[in-house]
Amino acid sequence: MLEIRNLYATVEGREILNGIDLIIRPGETHAIMGPNGSGKSTLANVIAGREGYVVTGGEIRFDGKNLLEMDPETRACEGVFLAFQYPVEIPGVANLYFLKAAVNAVRKYRGESPVDAMDFWDLVHERMELVKMDESMLKRSVNEGFSGGEKKRNEVFQMAVLQPRFAVMDETDSGLDIDALKVVADGVNALRNPERGFLVITHYQRLLDYIVPDYVHVLVNGRIARSGGKELALELEQQGYALYNEEPGRARRAA
Amino acid sequence: MTDSTKTLERLATSDYQYGFVTDIEQETVAPGLNEDVIRLISAKKEEPDWLLEWRLTAFRHWLTQQQPQWARVHYPPIDYQAISYYAAPKQKGDGPKSLDEIDPELRRTYEKLGIPLAEQAILAGVAVDAVFDSVSVATSYKGKLAELGIVFCSFSEAVREHSALVRQYLGSVVPYRDNYYATLNSSVFSDGSFVYIPPGVRCPMELSTYFRINASNTGQFERTLIIAAEGAYVSYLEGCTAPQRDENQLHAAVVELIALDNATIKYSTVQNWYPGDAKGRGGIYNFVTKRGLCKGHDSRISWTQVETGSAITWKYPSCILRGENSVGEFYSVAITRDYQQADTGTKMIHIGKNTRSTIVSKGISAGHGQNAYRGLVKIMPTAENARNHSQCDSLLMGDQCGAHTFPYIEVQNPSAQVAHEASTSKISEDQLFYCRQRGISTENAVSLIVNGFCKEVFKELPMEFAVEAQKLIELKLEGSVG
Ligand SMILES: Nc1ncnc2c1ncn2[C@@H]1O[C@H](COP(=O)(O)OP(=O)(O)O)[C@@H](O)[C@H]1O
Ligand SMILES: [Mg+2]
Numbered sequence: 109m110l111e112i113r114n115l116y117a118t119v120e121g122r123e124i125l126n127g128i129d130l131i132i133r134p135g136e137t138h139a140i141m142g143p144n145g146s147g148k149s150t151l152a153n154v155i156a157g158r159e160g161y162v163v164t165g166g167e168i169r170f171d172g173k174n175l176l177e178m179d180p181e182t183r184a185c186e187g188v189f190l191a192f193q194y195p196v197e198i199p200g201v202a203n204l205y206f207l208k209a210a211v212n213a214v215r216k217y218r219g220e221s222p223v224d225a226m227d228f229w230d231l232v233h234e235r236m237e238l239v240k241m242d243e244s245m246l247k248r249s250v251n252e253g254f255s256g257g258e259k260k261r262n263e264v265f266q267m268a269v270l271q272p273r274f275a276v277m278d279e280t281d282s283g284l285d286i287d288a289l290k291v292v293a294d295g296v297n298a299l300r301n302p303e304r305g306f307l308v309i310t311h312y313q314r315l316l317d318y319i320v321p322d323y324v325h326v327l328v329n330g331r332i333a334r335s336g337g338k339e340l341a342l343e344l345e346q347q348g349y350a351l352y353n354e355e356p357g358r359a360r361r362a363a
Numbered sequence: 364m365t366d367s368t369k370t371l372e373r374l375a376t377s378d379y380q381y382g383f384v385t386d387i388e389q390e391t392v393a394p395g396l397n398e399d400v401i402r403l404i405s406a407k408k409e410e411p412d413w414l415l416e417w418r419l420t421a422f423r424h425w426l427t428q429q430q431p432q433w434a435r436v437h438y439p440p441i442d443y444q445a446i447s448y449y450a451a452p453k454q455k456g457d458g459p460k461s462l463d464e465i466d467p468e469l470r471r472t473y474e475k476l477g478i479p480l481a482e483q484a485i486l487a488g489v490a491v492d493a494v495f496d497s498v499s500v501a502t503s504y505k506g507k508l509a510e511l512g513i514v515f516c517s518f519s520e521a522v523r524e525h526s527a528l529v530r531q532y533l534g535s536v537v538p539y540r541d542n543y544y545a546t547l548n549s550s551v552f553s554d555g556s557f558v559y560i561p562p563g564v565r566c567p568m569e570l571s572t573y574f575r576i577n578a579s580n581t582g583q584f585e586r587t588l589i590i591a592a593e594g595a596y597v598s599y600l601e602g603c604t605a606p607q608r609d610e611n612q613l614h615a616a617v618v619e620l621i622a623l624d625n626a627t628i629k630y631s632t633v634q635n636w637y638p639g640d641a642k643g644r645g646g647i648y649n650f651v652t653k654r655g656l657c658k659g660h661d662s663r664i665s666w667t668q669v670e671t672g673s674a675i676t677w678k679y680p681s682c683i684l685r686g687e688n689s690v691g692e693f694y695s696v697a698i699t700r701d702y703q704q705a706d707t708g709t710k711m712i713h714i715g716k717n718t719r720s721t722i723v724s725k726g727i728s729a730g731h732g733q734n735a736y737r738g739l740v741k742i743m744p745t746a747e748n749a750r751n752h753s754q755c756d757s758l759l760m761g762d763q764c765g766a767h768t769f770p771y772i773e774v775q776n777p778s779a780q781v782a783h784e785a786s787t788s789k790i791s792e793d794q795l796f797y798c799r800q801r802g803i804s805t806e807n808a809v810s811l812i813v814n815g816f817c818k819e820v821f822k823e824l825p826m827e828f829a830v831e832a833q834k835l836i837e838l839k840l841e842g843s844v845g
Contacts, residue, residue, distance in 0.1 A: 156800050159792065184802035196797045200815025209811060210801035217802065249815065266801065 109134050109171055109305050110155075110274055116165035117154050124150045126330035127166070132274070135302040139316055139341065140309045142327035143349040148309045149193055151327070152278045155307075156190040157183050170274065184210075185217035189272035191263035193279045193309075198250040203262065204232065206250045207269055214270065235268040239295040256283040264295040274305045281315035293318030313345035328352040392449040398422065401550055404449050408519045408553075411526060414533075421539035421549035428543050435706050435735040435767060438648065438675055446613060448551045448584070508568075512561040515570050518586050521557030528559055532590055536619040536656045536683070544615040544677075545652040548584045552617065555585035560595035560626075569825050571600040587618040591626035593659065598629040600828055612637075616651045624659030624686065631824050632680075633832050635672040641701050641730075646674025653680035657689035660715070665692040667823040669832040670705060679737065681710035684718035684746070691720040694820040698836065699732030699764070708738035708769075713746035713779070722753035723819050728764035735767040742779040749779045757787040758816050760809075810837045 110132040117125040124147045132138050142148055153161045155168060157180040168175040175183060198206065212222045236243065239261050251259050260280050267275055277296070281289055296306065296319050308319055316324070316338060324340040326333045326349070333352040334340065392403060401422055405415040430441070508515050514525055521529050539549035556572045572587070591597050620628050630653075639646025649672075655664035666680035682691025693709035711720035726734035740751045757766030768785050790812050798808035814821070814833055821829045 156796075158796050180796060180799040181802050181804050184800050190800050192797065192800075196791070196793045198794055198797070198812060198815055200818035201811055206798075206801075206811070209803055209807065210798075213802035213804065213807070270801070 110307075111169040112155075112166070113168075114166035115151075115154070115163065115168065117150060118162045118164055119150060119160060123164075124330050125154065128327075128330070128332055130325065130332065132305045132307060134273075134305055135300075136322045137300060137306040137308060137319065139319075139321035139324045139338075140307060140327050141311065141313070141324060141341065141344055144311070146327045146349075147330040148327055149278055150330075152190055152193075152276045152307075152309060155183075155276055156180055156188065181213065182217075184272075185214050187273035189267050189270060189275040191260075191267055191275065191277040191280050193282070195251045195254075195259045195263055197252045197254075199252050201250050202247055203250050204246040207232070207266060210266070210270060231269060235265060238268050238298055239265045240291050241265050257285070257288045260284060260292060261288065261295075264292050268295060268299060271299070273303060274307075275299075276307045276309065278309045279311060280308075281310050281312065289315065290318060313341045316341045326352055392447055394447045395444050396422075396446070396448060396551065400448055404551060404553060407449065408522065410522055413530060414522060417534070417539065418550045418552075421546050422551075424540055425543070425546040425550055428546060431543050435704075435733070435737075435769075437704065441613060441648070443547075449553055508566070511564050511567070513564060513566055514557065514559040516557055518552070518555040518557050518588065521588070525557070525559065528590065529557070529588065532588055532619065532621055533586075534619075536621060536654045537617050537652050542652060544650040545617050548586060548615050548617045548652070552584045552586040555587040555616070556589075557587070558589040558597060558599060560591045560597045562592040562623075563594045564592075565595070566597040569598050569600050569828075571602070583612075583614045583616070585616045587616070588621075589619070589628055589630070590621045591623065591628050591662075593623045594625045595623075596627045598825060599631070600825065601630070601632045602635070602831075612646075613648045614650070616653075618651070618653040618680075620653075620655035620664055622655065622657050622659060622662035622664050622686075622689075625661045626659060627663040627665075628655060629665045629667070630655070630680070631828055632666075632668040632670070633824075633828060633835065634668065634670045634676070635835060637674075638672045638701065638703050639674040646703070647672065648674060649676045649678065651676075651678040653678060654683065654710075655681070655691070656683045657686050657691060657715075657718075659689070660686040661688045662686050663690040663692070665690075665694070665823070666709065667692075667694040667820060668696070668707075669817075669820070669824070669835065670695070670697040670707060671835050674703060676703075676705040676707055678707050679709055681712070682720065683712045683714065684720065684749075685714045686718075687715040688717045688719075689715055690718070692823075693720075693722045693724070693738075694823045695724045696727070696817045696820045696832070696836075697725070697734055697736075698727040698729070699734045700729035700760075702731050704733045706735040706737055708736045710739040710741070711751060713740075713742045713749040713751070715745070716747040716749075718746055718749050720749075720751045722751070722755070724753075724755040725817050725820055726755070726757045726766050727760065727813060727816070728757070728766050729760035730764060732764045733767075734765065735769060737769045737771075739771040739773070740781055740783075741773045742776050742781065744775045746776050747778050749776065749781075751779075751781045753781075753783045755783075755785045756816065757785075758813065759787065759789050 112128055112130040115125055115128040128151065140148055150161060154163060157178065163176055170186060170188060208228060211228065215223060241261055245262065251262060254262060263280060280292055284292060293315065308321060321338055323335060324338060325335045326344065328349065392400060398419060401418050402415065405418060537545050539546055558570055560566050589597065589599060620630060622628050634649065637646055657664050664682050668680060670676050676697065680693060684691050691711050695707060697705045697707050699705050708724060709722055711722065713720065722738055724736045726736055728734040734757065736755045738753060740753065742749045753770060755768050759766055766787055770783050772781055772783065774781060790809060794812055795805055795808050798811060799805060803811065813836055817836065821832055824832055
């Protein structure tokens, strides 16, 4: 469903991604691991279409369509979801209201009528239980005053309500205690199905004990240095990334 | 420049929806201002001598005054002799006795504006007094209110039918000498609304006035007086629009509110006068004096305003908190774009013991818009244990607009607690991207974020008005997407 071929990208003139190849088929969960600054978030942002992330080579296809031609909202409406590493606060906009606006935007794109209020309410409540979220969070402004853990949980909750076909989760585990981590993982696992693909970005192997990936890729200096099965994560946990860091100058050339 | 910044700028330029002109026969007094014009206005309204005298005294005082210069707004000198001070739709005989007798063209105008004049009004539970240029054209739902002893009528009618009340309270909160524009208004005011809620009565519906400037070259000088007697409650709504014209038009209104013991007055405004075109040509000069007197103990006056229109807005709805335990509130959203200028805020004058005031001001500037909050919190020596909380937030859209905050605080009683918070923010790229990643277009994301910014104020508005205000802000920010 997602095909990334020979992808190069720069940020503020600096080369960050240096030829990435990655193919994710429906139903697969891929994990990307790598040291800080290796370009994990950059890859996530490029997939989501954030401004300032300039693709200088290669392509990304989503169900055969050229993703790079679409603006961010179109990508979202096509079913691409990004759980942000740092979710942003939107003061005064109730979480529930925001979600409804998002759901209706996607429905409109698909030519569907706005969601029925009761149906929406039922869906929201069902999904809230999935991530063990308190009802009070619905009325609070989007991410405003949320703890780090609440923000991450809210991302998974949004994903559960929007039910995208492909989700990138950018370090959704960082900053979570073990209980919160389990809740988030349970939420993700409940959404896994033969049609849905996941790209789980993490710095730690810990998350992958709970969200067991089909493939693990090691991202170093903007390239996939190695790919393997879930056991690769354990290996990395023991050996660290030092092994892969032989060419530290490569991606860090100053602009 | 990034795409979303471009979109922001495009959003900040869209068209005024209410700019049409009604083709109706007008009776207009020739431009110019002198004692004869004032006598003529007074005669047309068959006013008693005391009122004519009051107008003339104000006029003579006005002649000695200078236009104020302190506000952070800029405009060429106004030629007061070029303005017509009275314009009225021509009517046959005595004027409309019921809603059915109103000129159909006029009714169509109000329909276009979405104003529920008659049946709609009753269904909506809103009683409407509509002021078209200088005269009040219809007051709906009057009979029903009269059963409760509530008076809701045009100012002219109040002068005729409730002369004693008008005489007692007119100028008691905003004296004719108050300021240049209030003095001008006192001399030439044409019509407006009058409300009296008798003791112990809770007005069962929102009372609403709709102001419209139609004639060209006219000024609109309306005068509104609202009195809530002991234990009374009223919520009053005011909306305004004007046709699109190249020249500037003057609107200098005066609103006086009086709340006696335990009375509450909520006064809400959605101001959408024609703001001028994208280059800054034309538009209404909105120079308004609004003030409420919390005269009785435990009285409460609450101003809520959504200011989206006018080339220049200059207004400071204020509260004089004289009664013990009285409460003053000011909730404001002011949005400026293109070349609009707003200098708005409030004054909270604490006189009585245990008086409390709250100020929430939200300024939004886009394009070349300039937005200033100017507020005074004054704690008099008698105001034991007075408390004030002020919060002024500014939101900037683009980098050519401006936001300015001028909070003045004068505390003359050491027991006072006064707190002021201010913030300035921009809609961040991060916020826009977050929304877009969830499928929400930039345009919808902007109105979502702006509405969120205004929420504390919108929640003070009556339901239907809040929806209208929200739509207005959306329209205001909506661009011709192409
Ligand atoms: N918005 C940005 N502006 C400037 N530099 C950036 C930006 N985003 C990422 N970078 C740089 O790109 C490199 C990769 O960052 P990132 O993709 O966030 O890494 P990771 O998520 O793997 O920690 C880092 O050197 C970082 O400083
Ligand atoms: Mg990262």
